[in-house]
Amino acid sequence: MNTNRDNRNKSNKNNIKNIMDELDIIKTIFSNIKYTGNAVKSIGDDCAVFKLGNQYLTITTDMMFKSTHFPEILTPFQIGMRVITANVSDIAAMCAKPLGIVVSMGFDYPKKAFIEELIRGMDFIAKEYECPIVGGDTNKSKELTLCGTAFGITDNPVYRENGEIGDDIVITNNIGRVYCGFKILEMKNKGIINKNTFKNLLNEYPSIVKKLTEPKARVKEGVAINKYITSCCDISDGLGKDLKYMGNFEISSKKLLNAVPKDVVEFCTKFDLNPVDVALNSGEEWELLFTTKRYNNVEEELSKLGTKSIKIGKIIDNGCYIDGNTFKFGGYVHRWSK
Known part of the structure; x- marks a missing residue:
């Protein structure tokens, strides 16, 4: 009997059981963040919300990786469209009008032709949404990584969980x-x-x-x-x-x-x-x-x-x-x- 191997198998099973999924991680984050400042809406919706005079500022972020978010048939242009769309969609879900977006980009082995098409895709769809790209960051990454942070404005933010009986x-x-x-x-x-x-x-x-x-x-x-x-x-x-x-x-x-x-x-x-x-x-x-x-x-x-x-x-x-x-x-x- 291989006791060491049996113990390793048990240890691996226990480690797998202890690995959290996305919902577990969000619950852990939510339960440990106590300070929300003057946010009207914090963690738990499509956007965070801040009141600015008679208007509300909505903020969201979405991160994407080549290995998990970009189907192989996507062109660089379509990848660019996708990261903007994913972020702007959260603004739309609050029934707000987009103001702008910043995009941080991580590249493994960047090539000029790829980056040009990627950015053209971002710019093309940003214009359609009237959501200009106004900044971001670039860095080295093990794989293509794109993270957008979008901003919107509305006088009436609509939240996820306000439905009433009979709606x-x-x-x-x-x-x-x-x-x-x-x-x-x-x-x-x-x-x-x-x-x-x-x-x-x-x-x-x-x-x-x-x-x-x-x-x-x-x-x-x-x-x-x-x-x-x-x-x-x-x-x-x-x-x-x-x-x-x-x-x-x-x-x-x-x-x-x-x-x-x-x-x-x-x-x-x-x-x-x-x-x-x-x-x-x-x-x-x-x-x-x-x-x-x-x-x-x-x-x-x-x-x-x-x-x-x-x-x-x-x-x-x-x-x-x-x-x-x-x-x-x-x-x-x-x-x-x-």
């Missing part, structure tokens, strides 16, 4: 395409499909590829519905996780399927996937998830922007359910392992 739960546009895009990459990387099939799928599902590679923050939508909603967040880690911010709710899979586009349904049929599960676990969609008592006003304002609004359920007094069954939260959580 409709609504999402913008559609969800599910990003999940399918990652599924195509996963099948290729695992050898389930060959390179030709991979290329054919990218050509067959252009809207899926577009949503994966060039998602958009819903800035104009957030500003437009600010006065008509009670709570809001962006769908970044998947609806199945982000719904937890809504409090107690009942959602309908039938209504949720109204937010699943035809190409996603076709993809699910082709690869034997459940479209409801796909909709619940599709992260980095950056659509808005919100609650409202004034759906007709919301629908009218969003339609002016060419944006759809889909009701998927309601806030209730107790419990979390889908089709009357207890809801099992899903979505994406960053985890660490040995």
Whole structure:
């Protein structure tokens, strides 16, 4: 009997058990920070909020690494777009108007052509969001690392958890395409499909590829519905996780399927996937998830922007359910392992 090896195995198992995931780390940070100064809203929402006269300043930050955040099919231009969009989406989730962003960049072996395209992508989408890049930092890193910090302004910040009983739960546009895009990459990387099939799928599902590679923050939508909603967040880690911010709710899979586009349904049929599960676990969609008592006003304002609004359920007094069954939260959580 190899006692030393058995002891090492037990030690490794204990070490793995002791490694925290993203939610554990956030709880630990939150419980140990006591000083919040004059912040109106501190840790625990899409943005921190400070009152400035009759306005509110919203601040957010988002960090991305090449190995975990940038799908291999992204161009340097699209990577640049992505880091700006991820940060600005948090500003949109507070229904605020972006003011500007600073971006810190870590490079392993920087090449001029790559950096030029990266910055052009940042600048291109920053102009669309009316959120200028106004500073940042550069440093050496083991892999490409991009960290943005964005600022916004509003006279009415909308928080994640202010929904009230009877409110409709609504999402913008559609969800599910990003999940399918990652599924195509996963099948290729695992050898389930060959390179030709991979290329054919990218050509067959252009809207899926577009949503994966060039998602958009819903800035104009957030500003437009600010006065008509009670709570809001962006769908970044998947609806199945982000719904937890809504409090107690009942959602309908039938209504949720109204937010699943035809190409996603076709993809699910082709690869034997459940479209409801796909909709619940599709992260980095950056659509808005919100609650409202004034759906007709919301629908009218969003339609002016060419944006759809889909009701998927309601806030209730107790419990979390889908089709009357207890809801099992899903979505994406960053985890660490040995």
